[in-house]
Amino acid sequence: MTVITTAQEGASALAEVIRGAERILAFTGAGISTECGVPDFRSPGSPWMVNKPIPYEAFLASAEVRREAWRRKFTMDDHYRGARPGRGHRALARLHEEGRLIGVVTQNIDGLHLASGIPAERIVELHGNGTYATCLDCGLRHELADIRPVFEATGAAPVCQDCRGPVKSATVSFGQAMPEQAMRKALAMVAACDVFIAIGSSLVVQPAARLPVMARQTGAELVILNGEPTPVDAVSNLVVRADIGDVLEAATVPQ
Numbered sequence: 001m002t003v004i005t006t007a008q009e010g011a012s013a014l015a016e017v018i019r020g021a022e023r024i025l026a027f028t029g030a031g032i033s034t035e036c037g038v039p040d041f042r043s044p045g046s047p048w049m050v051n052k053p054i055p056y057e058a059f060l061a062s063a064e065v066r067r068e069a070w071r072r073k074f075t076m077d078d079h080y081r082g083a084r085p086g087r088g089h090r091a092l093a094r095l096h097e098e099g100r101l102i103g104v105v106t107q108n109i110d111g112l113h114l115a116s117g118i119p120a121e122r123i124v125e126l127h128g129n130g131t132y133a134t135c136l137d138c139g140l141r142h143e144l145a146d147i148r149p150v151f152e153a154t155g156a157a158p159v160c161q162d163c164r165g166p167v168k169s170a171t172v173s174f175g176q177a178m179p180e181q182a183m184r185k186a187l188a189m190v191a192a193c194d195v196f197i198a199i200g201s202s203l204v205v206q207p208a209a210r211l212p213v214m215a216r217q218t219g220a221e222l223v224i225l226n227g228e229p230t231p232v233d234a235v236s237n238l239v240v241r242a243d244i245g246d247v248l249e250a251a252t253v254p255q
């Protein structure tokens with residue numbers, strides 16, 4: 001394991017790894033989006049964690065809880081409405097354009113990888129997506145722009161126009177199972193990659209902690225790019241502890 005703590009040296013080392021790679025898998029967490037103004041909602045000490053998260057069961061059980069969930073959802077959205085892909089997202093989009101990126105597995109719900117130009121089929125959103133909503137009964141997609149004015153006018157939690165089922169932000173709630181299809185797709189990408197780059201994730205919760213280790217076990221080179229140490233550092237090939245945007249931009253922009 002090599003540990004580098006300056007952005008410039010980290011970028012050179014990462015650029016070297018990228019040059020030799022044909023099937024890069026990027027795994028991203030909140031750290032890639034902080035420069036875009038998206039708060040790290042789930043981090044300890046985040047103002048969003050003062051309210052205990054609403055478990056999935058409670059959401060299903062009560063219209064009152066659904067109203068509260070939607071009230072909080074729109075309050076949070078106001079804090080990152082208009083967020084645009086940052087240097088890290090754009091760097092990954094460049095790797096996609098060069099044909100070196102097999103996919104992005106993300107813990108983020110901000111939709112910024114899609115906004116950066118990486119096609120949806122290359123993106124696995126383990127925690128879902130907060131930029132739209134779905135009916136929990138029939139799966140129909142609902143747009144937040146349609147839901148919000150009605151919610152603000154009536155104060156009632158939205159229901160599906162087709163089946164009257166409860167409509168929820170398309171994120172994975174506490175207590176809600178990780179989507180199976182997303183997990184399967186993530187595992188297939190892990191098995192197929194030759195380089196796994198974990199970016200801006202503390203790699204503590206599952207499956208974030210497990211996927212890089214699996215990639216390493218199947219012979220991929222493992223790079224960790226994060227501001228803080230992670231539990232996976234010890235088994236990785238390269239650890240860069242520096243600013244994520246600085247490192248990814250310098251490592252991917254042609255010199």
Ligand SMILES: [Zn+2]
Binds near residue numbers: 135138139160161162
């Ligand atoms: Zn429905």
